[in-house]
Amino acid sequence: MSTQRQDFTVAKARPLPVIVLADVSGSMAVEGKIEALNSATAEMIASFAELQAERIDVQVAVITFGGECASLHTPFQSAAAIQWKPMAAAGRTPLGSALTLANEVIHNRERLPSRSYRPTIVLVSDGQPNDAWTGPLECFIGSERGQKADRFAVAIGADADLSVLNVFAGSNTGRVLHAHEAREIRKVFRWVTMTVTARTQSINPDATNLNWPDPGDLNF
Amino acid sequence: MPAEVRQYVADTNGGRYELHRPIGRGGQGAVYTCKGNPRIAIKLNHAAGDGQSEVLRQRMAMVKRMDLDGLPISRPVAMLARPHVGYVMELITDMEPISRLLSPPSGVASVKEWYRKGGGLRRRLRVLHRLARVLSSVHGRGLVYGDPSPGNVLVSQELDSDDVYLIDSDNLRYSSRPEKGILFTPGYGAPELVLGHTGMNTLTDSHAFAVIAFQVLTVCHPLLGDAVLDGEPAMEEMAFQGRLPWIDHPSDTHNRCRHGIPRGMVLSRVLATTFEQAFNAGLNSPADRPGMTSWAEALQTASRATLVCPSCGWSFYFTGAQCPDPDCARPRPRHAIATVGIWDRSGSGQGELCMGPNRRPLIVGSSVGSETHPLSLTREQLGLSDAKPEVALVVRLEGARIAASCTAADCVMTVATIPGSPIRELTEASQAFRLTSPGSSLYVHCGGIDTRHRVVRISVKEGAES
Numbered sequence A: 001m002s003t004q005r006q007d008f009t010v011a012k013a014r015p016l017p018v019i020v021l022a023d024v025s026g027s028m029a030v031e032g033k034i035e036a037l038n039s040a041t042a043e044m045i046a047s048f049a050e051l052q053a054e055r056i057d058v059q060v061a062v063i064t065f066g067g068e069c070a071s072l073h074t075p076f077q078s079a080a081a082i083q084w085k086p087m088a089a090a091g092r093t094p095l096g097s098a099l100t101l102a103n104e105v106i107h108n109r110e111r112l113p114s115r116s117y118r119p120t121i122v123l124v125s126d127g128q129p130n131d132a133w134t135g136p137l138e139c140f141i142g143s144e145r146g147q148k149a150d151r152f153a154v155a156i157g158a159d160a161d162l163s164v165l166n167v168f169a170g171s172n173t174g175r176v177l178h179a180h181e182a183r184e185i186r187k188v189f190r191w192v193t194m195t196v197t198a199r200t201q202s203i204n205p206d207a208t209n210l211n212w213p214d215p216g217d218l219n220f
Numbered sequence B: 001m002p003a004e005v006r007q008y009v010a011d012t013n014g015g016r017y018e019l020h021r022p023i024g025r026g027g028q029g030a031v032y033t034c035k036g037n038p039r040i041a042i043k044l045n046h047a048a049g050d051g052q053s054e055v056l057r058q059r060m061a062m063v064k065r066m067d068l069d070g071l072p073i074s075r076p077v078a079m080l081a082r083p084h085v086g087y088v089m090e091l092i093t094d095m096e097p098i099s100r101l102l103s104p105p106s107g108v109a110s111v112k113e114w115y116r117k118g119g120g121l122r123r124r125l126r127v128l129h130r131l132a133r134v135l136s137s138v139h140g141r142g143l144v145y146g147d148p149s150p151g152n153v154l155v156s157q158e159l160d161s162d163d164v165y166l167i168d169s170d171n172l173r174y175s176s177r178p179e180k181g182i183l184f185t186p187g188y189g190a191p192e193l194v195l196g197h198t199g200m201n202t203l204t205d206s207h208a209f210a211v212i213a214f215q216v217l218t219v220c221h222p223l224l225g226d227a228v229l230d231g232e233p234a235m236e237e238m239a240f241q242g243r244l245p246w247i248d249h250p251s252d253t254h255n256r257c258r259h260g261i262p263r264g265m266v267l268s269r270v271l272a273t274t275f276e277q278a279f280n281a282g283l284n285s286p287a288d289r290p291g292m293t294s295w296a297e298a299l300q301t302a303s304r305a306t307l308v309c310p311s312c313g314w315s316f317y318f319t320g321a322q323c324p325d326p327d328c329a330r331p332r333p334r335h336a337i338a339t340v341g342i343w344d345r346s347g348s349g350q351g352e353l354c355m356g357p358n359r360r361p362l363i364v365g366s367s368v369g370s371e372t373h374p375l376s377l378t379r380e381q382l383g384l385s386d387a388k389p390e391v392a393l394v395v396r397l398e399g400a401r402i403a404a405s406c407t408a409a410d411c412v413m414t415v416a417t418i419p420g421s422p423i424r425e426l427t428e429a430s431q432a433f434r435l436t437s438p439g440s441s442l443y444v445h446c447g448g449i450d451t452r453h454r455v456v457r458i459s460v461k462e463g464a465e466s
């Protein structure tokens, strides 16, 4: 009599990491910004969960920076497994702390093995960072996975620090996207979703020569 | 909770639709179901722009002129209005993408249970046979389907149905007018497409089909072995370019795969050979690939050779001594084997079974059935006029007897214990016959003794337990 249940294994999908670095400082609490960011992020995660790319597992992590330091709001998980909890906005803009945390998160080899695709990283901010951020930024964009990543920066409103965001996005595959008002955040996130979706459908999702349409040309 | 996302599109006739769920994603866009209208689907392309829209409009006009009569292929209905690029297509209800049969949902508790619940081996073979037939008909009409992929092929949600339905028909082309242009779903494009050497043709269709078939049967991709799965992402591209051996290559073991269903459990000898042909010799040499007709025949023969385990429901080839599920391992049940031969009247003498070159009866086909799953033969198998896949002869095992019934109104079938000496006419009502001695057979003539027709020999094999 056999009591041991025998089963078959299937190949695990390859992780494609998407990290959102979300500014949740006090200024995000006004003009519906944090609400718009919450729903845009939730919508993006829901789209990834529906992707049905059998060989690719889009995994999302969300790092929030507000208060005194950054925190891992949503640890890396398959998009389909995420139970989204809205972010709340209050306090300062500790970008340096967020970048240091992001650096740890994307280089965690247990969570993201070397078979993973290169990450897409989205930094969202509406203001000036106010901790020591220059060192962590250089360190992050020069890191092994940080430099290979698609780095998108989303500037919300007129007070966003474009000089910081430009450095973050770099000049390769990166890009600074503008959401002049809260309701444009959704459109920008849909564009980011589209770039990730396009990667999952490409013959080589790690290729860097994919031509994204201009965010302005996109119809939703 | 996912955010409520409502997205509307309109067609050029003023119809307005709310997108519901994505059914599948292909090379250039996604196909969505439509809220409130289960009979249509919407293809929405990613790239917007007037150029794209015009190309699509011309393609759709071409597809509308193609002869797709009688084929289960969705036809385009209307173009989407600006700013969207895409079209509205026909859909039939209660279908789901074949992707559900080729990879289990992530975190599934048991792959074996999932495989069984999808209808097991027997249903997978039947569905793939139907798909092969459809693609073979498409090719027979001088057309190329273009992008067979797990999202474009729909199968019935009913497990006892093997219906298939192809959507996303804007990729259909005339084979006489080859077009360059890279359009395929990653993982399903033949190496020459991936490398940009050719456009789509019947042989790239065959490659995509072979990949889908291998995945549906074994639950692993034929080109993605451990070396690729555990390696850097760039290895995948190499595999799809045909630069690595296929996972079951007979001698080159560099890309073996530890995953999936053991091939011996799900591939008949002929199927194993056909896959080897497709992914070894045929991988980089398109002309060596098996065509859709070969696939259809191999799959049909295989599906007719399956028995269903009465204990656990797993289906397996009748040549196996026991249920291949090691947790069950029930001995093979008692079963009937029907072989179809050709009866012909030779010269002035009596009729006889036509002999093949090896001095054995020329076998046209065979089927097996058990006490739990009756054996049925179609008009096509029995060579009746119009050769439809409708059942014409049903054979049941009832204890020591064989019960048979004829469901073809236009054919007089007679039963004999010695070929050529009919003893009784078959009716629509089931009649039971006793075999004269163990090891003897029953014969069913599907036509008058003086005419050339097919004759079915039914023999009973005792279960492996006795």
Ligand SMILES: [Zn+2]
Binding pocket: B309, B310, B311, B312, B313, B314, B323, B324, B325, B328, B329, B330
């Ligand atoms: Zn069993």
